[in-house]
Amino acid sequence: MSLDEINTRIAAAEVAAGRDAGTVCLIAVSKVQPNERVRSVLDQGHRIFGENRIQEAAGKWPEFRTQYDGIDLHLIGPLQTNKARQAMELCNAIHSLDRPKLANTLARLAQERGDCPDLFIQVNTGEEPQKAGILPGDADDFIKECQKLDLPIHGLMCIPPVDEEPSLHFALLAKLAARNGLDGLSMGMSSDFESAIALGATHVRIGSAIFGERVAS
């Protein structure tokens, strides 16, 4: 599917949900995609991208940034504390804040730098043992803890379990955000972004629908 088609579908989903046009941010997830495909999306004028591994992002985006202005890079995958500094240098937003140790490290570095990317707290809405994210029952306390550290918490993020109805998870994330006064909702991928927008997504993370299937690596 082309970038234009995705933008058209996002706009239609905004209208259908009674939301203002242009309120949903499209993060084009470029992980594992060949550079020519990424370049083609850049050439069409898109500037907001997502990567899930910091090493891969570091190998690809500094060079693109020398060639294209205004690139907005979002880290959407797990972050180890020993890569936090690099992530803060490279990324405009981090969607995977999921534990106190990482919050403390980010807070310390933010103080040192006088600057911090926008942060989303990842919630493991399906309570899956293998998946990152704070458990829903711990989310309220963790959000408050992060705010006490003066971290710029923009919103919440989730990745629903593959075999469950995603809208239940989107609704839960929206409820957790609303009761904590958070505006940002990073939810919705290639197969379910329209239902995420219906439930209030502010950031959709779309990879394969824009770039084509990822080549196994």
Ligand SMILES: *Cc1c(COP(=O)(O)O)cnc(C)c1O
């Ligand atoms: C890969 C990835 C996406 C994009 O998935 P698609 O199904 O290709 O749209 C979104 N979010 C996260 C966290 C991802 O790792």
